Amino acid sequence: MLRVQAAVTGRHVLPFQLSLVRGEIVSGAVLDWLGLDALLSCPPDPQAGEFEFVVRPQGGTPLLPYAQLVAEWARVSDEWQRICAVIGSPSRRWQAPLPGFQAAEGRSVRAALPQSNQSLIALAETLAQAVLGGQARPSGQFAWFGLRLDVNAPRLTGHPLAQLIDGQRDLGELAALTSTGATRAYLLAELEAGLRFPGCGWVWRDLLWETDVLGESD
Structure with a gap:
Protein backbone atom coordinates (compact mmCIF):
# COMPACT_ATOMS: atom_id res chain seq x y z
CA MET A 1 0.00 0.00 0.00
CA LEU A 64 -7.51 -1.54 -15.01
CA PRO A 65 -4.41 -3.06 -16.60
CA TYR A 66 -1.49 -1.06 -15.22
CA ALA A 67 -0.39 0.66 -18.44
CA GLN A 68 -3.98 1.57 -19.30
CA LEU A 69 -4.62 2.88 -15.78
CA VAL A 70 -1.51 5.07 -15.79
CA ALA A 71 -2.47 6.59 -19.16
CA GLU A 72 -6.07 7.15 -18.07
CA TRP A 73 -4.95 8.67 -14.78
CA ALA A 74 -2.76 11.23 -16.57
CA ARG A 75 -5.55 12.10 -19.02
CA VAL A 76 -8.28 12.43 -16.39
CA SER A 77 -6.06 14.49 -14.09
CA ASP A 78 -5.57 17.03 -16.88
CA GLU A 79 -9.29 16.98 -17.66
CA TRP A 80 -10.20 17.72 -14.04
CA GLN A 81 -8.04 20.82 -14.05
CA ARG A 82 -9.77 22.09 -17.20
CA ILE A 83 -13.28 21.21 -16.02
CA CYS A 84 -12.94 22.67 -12.53
CA ALA A 85 -11.65 25.92 -14.02
CA VAL A 86 -15.18 26.13 -15.50
CA ILE A 87 -17.48 24.63 -12.85
CA GLY A 88 -15.46 25.13 -9.66
CA SER A 89 -15.81 21.58 -8.39
CA PRO A 90 -18.29 18.68 -8.47
CA SER A 91 -19.77 20.14 -5.26
CA ARG A 92 -20.81 23.49 -6.73
CA ARG A 93 -24.54 23.71 -7.41
CA TRP A 94 -25.72 24.76 -10.85
CA GLN A 95 -29.12 25.28 -12.45
CA ALA A 96 -29.18 24.10 -16.07
CA PRO A 97 -31.55 22.53 -18.63
CA LEU A 98 -29.86 19.17 -18.11
CA PRO A 99 -31.25 16.03 -16.45
CA GLY A 100 -30.58 16.36 -12.74
CA PHE A 101 -29.83 20.10 -12.79
CA GLN A 102 -33.25 21.59 -13.56
CA ALA A 103 -34.37 22.39 -9.98
CA ALA A 104 -34.54 26.12 -9.25
CA GLU A 105 -32.11 25.77 -6.34
CA GLY A 106 -29.63 23.93 -8.56
CA ARG A 107 -27.80 20.68 -7.98
CA SER A 108 -24.19 19.62 -7.81
CA VAL A 109 -22.54 17.00 -9.97
CA ARG A 110 -22.18 14.96 -6.77
CA ALA A 111 -25.94 15.03 -6.15
CA ALA A 112 -26.90 14.40 -9.78
CA LEU A 113 -24.44 11.53 -10.29
CA PRO A 114 -26.46 8.55 -8.94
CA GLN A 115 -29.26 9.05 -11.50
CA SER A 116 -26.99 9.94 -14.41
CA ASN A 117 -25.54 6.57 -15.48
CA GLN A 118 -22.29 8.45 -16.15
CA SER A 119 -18.91 8.57 -14.51
CA LEU A 120 -18.18 11.53 -12.27
CA ILE A 121 -15.91 13.22 -14.78
CA ALA A 122 -18.25 12.57 -17.73
CA LEU A 123 -21.13 14.27 -15.92
CA ALA A 124 -18.86 17.15 -14.88
CA GLU A 125 -17.80 17.54 -18.52
CA THR A 126 -21.46 17.66 -19.62
CA LEU A 127 -22.12 20.43 -17.11
CA ALA A 128 -18.96 22.31 -18.12
CA GLN A 129 -20.13 22.36 -21.73
CA ALA A 130 -23.47 23.81 -20.61
CA VAL A 131 -21.68 26.48 -18.58
CA LEU A 132 -19.44 27.42 -21.53
CA GLY A 133 -22.52 27.55 -23.74
CA GLY A 134 -24.24 30.00 -21.41
CA GLN A 135 -26.91 27.47 -20.44
CA ALA A 136 -26.07 27.10 -16.74
CA ARG A 137 -25.83 29.46 -13.80
CA PRO A 138 -24.38 28.86 -10.32
CA SER A 139 -26.79 28.91 -7.39
CA GLY A 140 -24.19 30.23 -4.97
CA GLN A 141 -24.32 27.03 -2.94
CA PHE A 142 -22.24 23.87 -2.59
CA ALA A 143 -22.94 20.26 -1.69
CA TRP A 144 -20.96 20.63 1.53
CA PHE A 145 -23.22 23.47 2.71
CA GLY A 146 -25.52 20.83 4.20
CA LEU A 147 -22.87 19.56 6.61
CA ARG A 148 -23.52 20.26 10.28
CA LEU A 149 -20.46 19.88 12.48
CA ASP A 150 -20.90 18.51 15.97
CA VAL A 151 -20.18 21.16 18.56
CA ASN A 152 -17.46 18.93 20.02
CA ALA A 153 -15.87 18.10 16.65
CA PRO A 154 -13.76 21.17 15.76
CA ARG A 155 -10.06 20.89 16.54
CA LEU A 156 -9.31 24.55 15.84
CA THR A 157 -11.01 25.83 18.97
CA GLY A 158 -9.26 29.19 18.72
CA HIS A 159 -10.39 29.79 15.13
CA PRO A 160 -12.92 32.66 14.86
CA LEU A 161 -15.36 30.52 12.86
CA ALA A 162 -15.15 27.68 15.39
CA GLN A 163 -16.97 29.92 17.84
CA LEU A 164 -19.99 29.85 15.52
CA ILE A 165 -20.28 26.03 15.54
CA ASP A 166 -23.23 25.25 17.80
CA GLY A 167 -24.41 21.87 16.47
CA GLN A 168 -27.47 23.53 14.92
CA ARG A 169 -26.10 25.69 12.10
CA ASP A 170 -25.04 23.93 8.92
CA LEU A 171 -22.09 25.19 6.92
CA GLY A 172 -24.39 27.03 4.50
CA GLU A 173 -25.66 29.11 7.41
CA LEU A 174 -22.08 29.65 8.55
CA ALA A 175 -21.20 30.88 5.05
CA ALA A 176 -24.14 33.29 5.15
CA LEU A 177 -22.87 34.72 8.44
CA THR A 178 -19.29 35.05 7.18
CA SER A 179 -18.45 34.23 3.55
CA THR A 180 -18.23 31.15 1.38
CA GLY A 181 -14.46 31.54 1.06
CA ALA A 182 -13.93 31.88 4.80
CA THR A 183 -16.11 28.85 5.52
CA ARG A 184 -14.31 26.82 2.86
CA ALA A 185 -10.91 27.73 4.32
CA TYR A 186 -12.11 26.90 7.83
CA LEU A 187 -13.49 23.48 6.86
CA LEU A 188 -10.31 22.63 4.96
CA ALA A 189 -8.21 23.64 7.96
CA GLU A 190 -10.34 21.44 10.23
CA LEU A 191 -9.88 18.47 7.89
CA GLU A 192 -6.12 19.05 7.84
CA ALA A 193 -6.20 19.16 11.64
CA GLY A 194 -7.87 15.73 11.78
CA LEU A 195 -11.62 16.30 11.54
CA ARG A 196 -13.38 13.28 9.99
CA PHE A 197 -17.00 12.61 9.05
CA PRO A 198 -18.82 10.46 6.46
CA GLY A 199 -17.99 11.91 3.04
CA CYS A 200 -14.88 13.76 4.21
CA GLY A 201 -12.83 12.31 1.32
CA TRP A 202 -14.81 13.82 -1.54
CA VAL A 203 -15.36 17.02 0.45
CA TRP A 204 -11.58 17.43 0.90
CA ARG A 205 -10.94 16.81 -2.81
CA ASP A 206 -13.59 19.34 -3.86
CA LEU A 207 -12.48 22.00 -1.37
CA LEU A 208 -8.99 21.90 -2.88
CA TRP A 209 -10.31 22.31 -6.42
CA GLU A 210 -12.44 25.24 -5.25
CA THR A 211 -9.55 26.84 -3.36
CA ASP A 212 -7.54 26.71 -6.57
CA VAL A 213 -10.08 28.34 -8.89
CA LEU A 214 -12.76 30.23 -6.93
CA GLY A 215 -12.69 33.57 -5.14
CA GLU A 216 -13.68 34.51 -1.61
CA SER A 217 -17.35 35.09 -2.50
CA ASP A 218 -17.77 32.18 -4.96
Missing part, protein backbone atom coordinates in the same frame (compact mmCIF):
# COMPACT_ATOMS: atom_id res chain seq x y z
CA LEU A 2 1.22 3.49 -0.89
CA ARG A 3 0.03 6.36 1.29
CA VAL A 4 0.48 9.86 -0.11
CA GLN A 5 0.13 13.37 1.23
CA ALA A 6 0.40 15.21 -2.07
CA ALA A 7 1.07 18.95 -2.15
CA VAL A 8 -1.51 20.29 -4.59
CA THR A 9 -2.60 23.86 -3.80
CA GLY A 10 -0.16 26.22 -2.14
CA ARG A 11 0.43 24.91 1.34
CA HIS A 12 -2.44 22.41 1.18
CA VAL A 13 -2.15 18.64 0.71
CA LEU A 14 -4.43 15.91 -0.60
CA PRO A 15 -4.26 12.59 1.27
CA PHE A 16 -4.82 9.46 -0.80
CA GLN A 17 -3.71 5.87 -0.93
CA LEU A 18 -3.56 3.04 -3.41
CA SER A 19 -3.07 -0.68 -2.98
CA LEU A 20 -0.95 -2.82 -5.28
CA VAL A 21 -0.93 -6.57 -5.82
CA ARG A 22 1.79 -8.04 -8.04
CA GLY A 23 2.45 -4.68 -9.64
CA GLU A 24 -1.21 -3.90 -10.41
CA ILE A 25 -3.33 -1.22 -8.68
CA VAL A 26 -6.35 -2.91 -7.08
CA SER A 27 -7.85 -0.03 -5.10
CA GLY A 28 -7.60 3.69 -4.51
CA ALA A 29 -9.10 6.09 -2.01
CA VAL A 30 -9.18 9.65 -0.76
CA LEU A 31 -9.93 8.91 2.88
CA ASP A 32 -13.46 7.36 2.80
CA TRP A 33 -14.07 8.13 -0.89
CA LEU A 34 -13.23 4.81 -2.54
CA GLY A 35 -12.81 3.57 -6.08
CA LEU A 36 -11.52 4.51 -9.49
CA ASP A 37 -13.17 7.96 -9.61
CA ALA A 38 -11.46 8.82 -6.33
CA LEU A 39 -8.05 7.66 -7.51
CA LEU A 40 -8.29 9.46 -10.86
CA SER A 41 -9.09 12.73 -9.09
CA CYS A 42 -5.63 12.67 -7.45
CA PRO A 43 -2.40 13.95 -9.01
CA PRO A 44 -0.66 11.02 -10.71
CA ASP A 45 2.82 12.51 -10.29
CA PRO A 46 2.92 14.76 -7.21
CA GLN A 47 6.12 16.77 -7.14
CA ALA A 48 6.11 17.30 -3.37
CA GLY A 49 4.56 15.83 -0.25
CA GLU A 50 4.98 12.78 1.95
CA PHE A 51 5.01 9.18 0.72
CA GLU A 52 4.85 6.00 2.79
CA PHE A 53 4.95 2.37 1.63
CA VAL A 54 3.21 -0.12 3.91
CA VAL A 55 3.62 -3.84 3.27
CA ARG A 56 0.58 -5.89 4.26
CA PRO A 57 -1.52 -8.70 2.77
CA GLN A 58 -3.69 -7.35 -0.04
CA GLY A 59 -6.35 -8.85 -2.29
CA GLY A 60 -8.50 -7.68 -5.15
CA THR A 61 -8.46 -7.47 -8.89
CA PRO A 62 -6.82 -4.69 -10.93
CA LEU A 63 -8.94 -1.58 -11.47
Whole structure:
Protein backbone atom coordinates (compact mmCIF):
# COMPACT_ATOMS: atom_id res chain seq x y z
CA MET A 1 0.00 0.00 0.00
CA LEU A 2 1.22 3.49 -0.89
CA ARG A 3 0.03 6.36 1.29
CA VAL A 4 0.48 9.86 -0.11
CA GLN A 5 0.13 13.37 1.23
CA ALA A 6 0.40 15.21 -2.07
CA ALA A 7 1.07 18.95 -2.15
CA VAL A 8 -1.51 20.29 -4.59
CA THR A 9 -2.60 23.86 -3.80
CA GLY A 10 -0.16 26.22 -2.14
CA ARG A 11 0.43 24.91 1.34
CA HIS A 12 -2.44 22.41 1.18
CA VAL A 13 -2.15 18.64 0.71
CA LEU A 14 -4.43 15.91 -0.60
CA PRO A 15 -4.26 12.59 1.27
CA PHE A 16 -4.82 9.46 -0.80
CA GLN A 17 -3.71 5.87 -0.93
CA LEU A 18 -3.56 3.04 -3.41
CA SER A 19 -3.07 -0.68 -2.98
CA LEU A 20 -0.95 -2.82 -5.28
CA VAL A 21 -0.93 -6.57 -5.82
CA ARG A 22 1.79 -8.04 -8.04
CA GLY A 23 2.45 -4.68 -9.64
CA GLU A 24 -1.21 -3.90 -10.41
CA ILE A 25 -3.33 -1.22 -8.68
CA VAL A 26 -6.35 -2.91 -7.08
CA SER A 27 -7.85 -0.03 -5.10
CA GLY A 28 -7.60 3.69 -4.51
CA ALA A 29 -9.10 6.09 -2.01
CA VAL A 30 -9.18 9.65 -0.76
CA LEU A 31 -9.93 8.91 2.88
CA ASP A 32 -13.46 7.36 2.80
CA TRP A 33 -14.07 8.13 -0.89
CA LEU A 34 -13.23 4.81 -2.54
CA GLY A 35 -12.81 3.57 -6.08
CA LEU A 36 -11.52 4.51 -9.49
CA ASP A 37 -13.17 7.96 -9.61
CA ALA A 38 -11.46 8.82 -6.33
CA LEU A 39 -8.05 7.66 -7.51
CA LEU A 40 -8.29 9.46 -10.86
CA SER A 41 -9.09 12.73 -9.09
CA CYS A 42 -5.63 12.67 -7.45
CA PRO A 43 -2.40 13.95 -9.01
CA PRO A 44 -0.66 11.02 -10.71
CA ASP A 45 2.82 12.51 -10.29
CA PRO A 46 2.92 14.76 -7.21
CA GLN A 47 6.12 16.77 -7.14
CA ALA A 48 6.11 17.30 -3.37
CA GLY A 49 4.56 15.83 -0.25
CA GLU A 50 4.98 12.78 1.95
CA PHE A 51 5.01 9.18 0.72
CA GLU A 52 4.85 6.00 2.79
CA PHE A 53 4.95 2.37 1.63
CA VAL A 54 3.21 -0.12 3.91
CA VAL A 55 3.62 -3.84 3.27
CA ARG A 56 0.58 -5.89 4.26
CA PRO A 57 -1.52 -8.70 2.77
CA GLN A 58 -3.69 -7.35 -0.04
CA GLY A 59 -6.35 -8.85 -2.29
CA GLY A 60 -8.50 -7.68 -5.15
CA THR A 61 -8.46 -7.47 -8.89
CA PRO A 62 -6.82 -4.69 -10.93
CA LEU A 63 -8.94 -1.58 -11.47
CA LEU A 64 -7.51 -1.54 -15.01
CA PRO A 65 -4.41 -3.06 -16.60
CA TYR A 66 -1.49 -1.06 -15.22
CA ALA A 67 -0.39 0.66 -18.44
CA GLN A 68 -3.98 1.57 -19.30
CA LEU A 69 -4.62 2.88 -15.78
CA VAL A 70 -1.51 5.07 -15.79
CA ALA A 71 -2.47 6.59 -19.16
CA GLU A 72 -6.07 7.15 -18.07
CA TRP A 73 -4.95 8.67 -14.78
CA ALA A 74 -2.76 11.23 -16.57
CA ARG A 75 -5.55 12.10 -19.02
CA VAL A 76 -8.28 12.43 -16.39
CA SER A 77 -6.06 14.49 -14.09
CA ASP A 78 -5.57 17.03 -16.88
CA GLU A 79 -9.29 16.98 -17.66
CA TRP A 80 -10.20 17.72 -14.04
CA GLN A 81 -8.04 20.82 -14.05
CA ARG A 82 -9.77 22.09 -17.20
CA ILE A 83 -13.28 21.21 -16.02
CA CYS A 84 -12.94 22.67 -12.53
CA ALA A 85 -11.65 25.92 -14.02
CA VAL A 86 -15.18 26.13 -15.50
CA ILE A 87 -17.48 24.63 -12.85
CA GLY A 88 -15.46 25.13 -9.66
CA SER A 89 -15.81 21.58 -8.39
CA PRO A 90 -18.29 18.68 -8.47
CA SER A 91 -19.77 20.14 -5.26
CA ARG A 92 -20.81 23.49 -6.73
CA ARG A 93 -24.54 23.71 -7.41
CA TRP A 94 -25.72 24.76 -10.85
CA GLN A 95 -29.12 25.28 -12.45
CA ALA A 96 -29.18 24.10 -16.07
CA PRO A 97 -31.55 22.53 -18.63
CA LEU A 98 -29.86 19.17 -18.11
CA PRO A 99 -31.25 16.03 -16.45
CA GLY A 100 -30.58 16.36 -12.74
CA PHE A 101 -29.83 20.10 -12.79
CA GLN A 102 -33.25 21.59 -13.56
CA ALA A 103 -34.37 22.39 -9.98
CA ALA A 104 -34.54 26.12 -9.25
CA GLU A 105 -32.11 25.77 -6.34
CA GLY A 106 -29.63 23.93 -8.56
CA ARG A 107 -27.80 20.68 -7.98
CA SER A 108 -24.19 19.62 -7.81
CA VAL A 109 -22.54 17.00 -9.97
CA ARG A 110 -22.18 14.96 -6.77
CA ALA A 111 -25.94 15.03 -6.15
CA ALA A 112 -26.90 14.40 -9.78
CA LEU A 113 -24.44 11.53 -10.29
CA PRO A 114 -26.46 8.55 -8.94
CA GLN A 115 -29.26 9.05 -11.50
CA SER A 116 -26.99 9.94 -14.41
CA ASN A 117 -25.54 6.57 -15.48
CA GLN A 118 -22.29 8.45 -16.15
CA SER A 119 -18.91 8.57 -14.51
CA LEU A 120 -18.18 11.53 -12.27
CA ILE A 121 -15.91 13.22 -14.78
CA ALA A 122 -18.25 12.57 -17.73
CA LEU A 123 -21.13 14.27 -15.92
CA ALA A 124 -18.86 17.15 -14.88
CA GLU A 125 -17.80 17.54 -18.52
CA THR A 126 -21.46 17.66 -19.62
CA LEU A 127 -22.12 20.43 -17.11
CA ALA A 128 -18.96 22.31 -18.12
CA GLN A 129 -20.13 22.36 -21.73
CA ALA A 130 -23.47 23.81 -20.61
CA VAL A 131 -21.68 26.48 -18.58
CA LEU A 132 -19.44 27.42 -21.53
CA GLY A 133 -22.52 27.55 -23.74
CA GLY A 134 -24.24 30.00 -21.41
CA GLN A 135 -26.91 27.47 -20.44
CA ALA A 136 -26.07 27.10 -16.74
CA ARG A 137 -25.83 29.46 -13.80
CA PRO A 138 -24.38 28.86 -10.32
CA SER A 139 -26.79 28.91 -7.39
CA GLY A 140 -24.19 30.23 -4.97
CA GLN A 141 -24.32 27.03 -2.94
CA PHE A 142 -22.24 23.87 -2.59
CA ALA A 143 -22.94 20.26 -1.69
CA TRP A 144 -20.96 20.63 1.53
CA PHE A 145 -23.22 23.47 2.71
CA GLY A 146 -25.52 20.83 4.20
CA LEU A 147 -22.87 19.56 6.61
CA ARG A 148 -23.52 20.26 10.28
CA LEU A 149 -20.46 19.88 12.48
CA ASP A 150 -20.90 18.51 15.97
CA VAL A 151 -20.18 21.16 18.56
CA ASN A 152 -17.46 18.93 20.02
CA ALA A 153 -15.87 18.10 16.65
CA PRO A 154 -13.76 21.17 15.76
CA ARG A 155 -10.06 20.89 16.54
CA LEU A 156 -9.31 24.55 15.84
CA THR A 157 -11.01 25.83 18.97
CA GLY A 158 -9.26 29.19 18.72
CA HIS A 159 -10.39 29.79 15.13
CA PRO A 160 -12.92 32.66 14.86
CA LEU A 161 -15.36 30.52 12.86
CA ALA A 162 -15.15 27.68 15.39
CA GLN A 163 -16.97 29.92 17.84
CA LEU A 164 -19.99 29.85 15.52
CA ILE A 165 -20.28 26.03 15.54
CA ASP A 166 -23.23 25.25 17.80
CA GLY A 167 -24.41 21.87 16.47
CA GLN A 168 -27.47 23.53 14.92
CA ARG A 169 -26.10 25.69 12.10
CA ASP A 170 -25.04 23.93 8.92
CA LEU A 171 -22.09 25.19 6.92
CA GLY A 172 -24.39 27.03 4.50
CA GLU A 173 -25.66 29.11 7.41
CA LEU A 174 -22.08 29.65 8.55
CA ALA A 175 -21.20 30.88 5.05
CA ALA A 176 -24.14 33.29 5.15
CA LEU A 177 -22.87 34.72 8.44
CA THR A 178 -19.29 35.05 7.18
CA SER A 179 -18.45 34.23 3.55
CA THR A 180 -18.23 31.15 1.38
CA GLY A 181 -14.46 31.54 1.06
CA ALA A 182 -13.93 31.88 4.80
CA THR A 183 -16.11 28.85 5.52
CA ARG A 184 -14.31 26.82 2.86
CA ALA A 185 -10.91 27.73 4.32
CA TYR A 186 -12.11 26.90 7.83
CA LEU A 187 -13.49 23.48 6.86
CA LEU A 188 -10.31 22.63 4.96
CA ALA A 189 -8.21 23.64 7.96
CA GLU A 190 -10.34 21.44 10.23
CA LEU A 191 -9.88 18.47 7.89
CA GLU A 192 -6.12 19.05 7.84
CA ALA A 193 -6.20 19.16 11.64
CA GLY A 194 -7.87 15.73 11.78
CA LEU A 195 -11.62 16.30 11.54
CA ARG A 196 -13.38 13.28 9.99
CA PHE A 197 -17.00 12.61 9.05
CA PRO A 198 -18.82 10.46 6.46
CA GLY A 199 -17.99 11.91 3.04
CA CYS A 200 -14.88 13.76 4.21
CA GLY A 201 -12.83 12.31 1.32
CA TRP A 202 -14.81 13.82 -1.54
CA VAL A 203 -15.36 17.02 0.45
CA TRP A 204 -11.58 17.43 0.90
CA ARG A 205 -10.94 16.81 -2.81
CA ASP A 206 -13.59 19.34 -3.86
CA LEU A 207 -12.48 22.00 -1.37
CA LEU A 208 -8.99 21.90 -2.88
CA TRP A 209 -10.31 22.31 -6.42
CA GLU A 210 -12.44 25.24 -5.25
CA THR A 211 -9.55 26.84 -3.36
CA ASP A 212 -7.54 26.71 -6.57
CA VAL A 213 -10.08 28.34 -8.89
CA LEU A 214 -12.76 30.23 -6.93
CA GLY A 215 -12.69 33.57 -5.14
CA GLU A 216 -13.68 34.51 -1.61
CA SER A 217 -17.35 35.09 -2.50
CA ASP A 218 -17.77 32.18 -4.96
